[in-house]
Amino acid sequence: MxxxxxxxxxxxxxxxxxxxxxxxxxxxxxxxxxxxxxxxxxxxxxxxxxxxxxxxxxxxxxxxxxxxxxxxxxxxxxxxxESEGPRPGVQDYLDDAKELGIRLAIASSSTGDWVTTHLNRLGLAASFEAVLTGDLHEAKPSPDLYLAALAALDLPASEAIAFEDSPHGVTAAKAAGLACVAVPNPITAVLNFDHADLVLGSLADKPLSALLEG
Structure with missing residues (x-):
């Protein structure tokens, strides 16, 4: 589950x-x-x-x-x-997760002020129960951010899915024991994501309900 x-x-x-x-x-x-x-x-x-x-x-x-x-x-x-919004499919995933009672967290190597500033700009801050950042935890590819997120949510790795755009991020998620969906951006799309459990061009390519069905 x-x-x-x-x-x-x-x-x-x-x-x-x-x-x-x-x-x-x-x-x-x-x-x-x-x-x-x-x-x-x-x-x-x-x-x-x-x-x-x-x-x-x-x-x-x-x-x-x-x-x-x-x-x-x-x-x-x-x-x-200034005019950059969420990537395609992101808002649908957040909305669907809320409807399904699935909790949301962020694990980012960036600093807390950076992440918070942009979450507030986008009106997304209230969507996330926990925001773990690299100024308080060892950055990826270390698994520390994901382990901290799991601890904050009080969930085992088997009950969470990670979403990443970089090979370093996938490495971190897998090292923490999570299933990981890679969603490369235009810059990282040329890199190797063979260690991800699934690779999508964008979250719009596969609705959350379909992803959860396996």
């Missing part, structure tokens, strides 16, 4: 990944360079994005004003996301 759905946030519920990538690409181009996508793919779903970007940006021991860069990137991301 499925008692809860646990969602990753960035790229899964909302396609923030595209905006973050664009903001960093613009930052690199302002400095006369290009951001290698193969490097970007290695940090999706983790807490290492900014660190990896700063390592690439620093040239010949140049000391970067990392605070200014972070602030600029975040402002640009916020601008790009």
């Amino acid at each position: 499925t008692g809860a759905l646990i969602f990753d946030f960035d790229g899964t519920l909302v396609d923030t990944e595209a905006a973050v990538l664009v903001a960093w690409q613009e930052t690199f181009r302002q400095r006369g360079g290009e951001l290698p996508l193969d490097v970007w793919h290695t940090v999706i779903g983790t807490q290492h994005t900014a660190t990896a970007m700063f390592e690439l940006l620093a040239k010949d021991g140049e000391e970067l004003d990392t605070l200014a860069i972070r602030t600029g990137v975040r402002a640009r991301v916020t601008e790009l996301l």
Whole structure:
């Protein structure tokens, strides 16, 4: 019996990944360079994005004003996301889960203020019983966020389903013992999701009722 759905946030519920990538690409181009996508793919779903970007940006021991860069990137991301809503099928899943009495949680490697800001912007904050974030728990691919979500819900892994957009996220969910549905976004669609239990182009491809029927 499925008692809860646990969602990753960035790229899964909302396609923030595209905006973050664009903001960093613009930052690199302002400095006369290009951001290698193969490097970007290695940090999706983790807490290492900014660190990896700063390592690439620093040239010949140049000391970067990392605070200014972070602030600029975040402002640009916020601008790009102003009109971005949930990914296709997400609202239907949340509505159907509520109707079926299935509880909802978020397990995100991002910080709590980031996730909360966007949940409030989208009017989704009240939908989730528990929101676990990377500023309080070890980030994916560690299973800690999912284990914390299960503890908050007081449910065993066998009674929850995880939803992820990145291979790191799927690894984390599987390590915590959950079944995991991968819903890659346009950036992560080229990556390997063989370890997921199911891969969907979007949640609109398979209604929650059909998913629960197996």
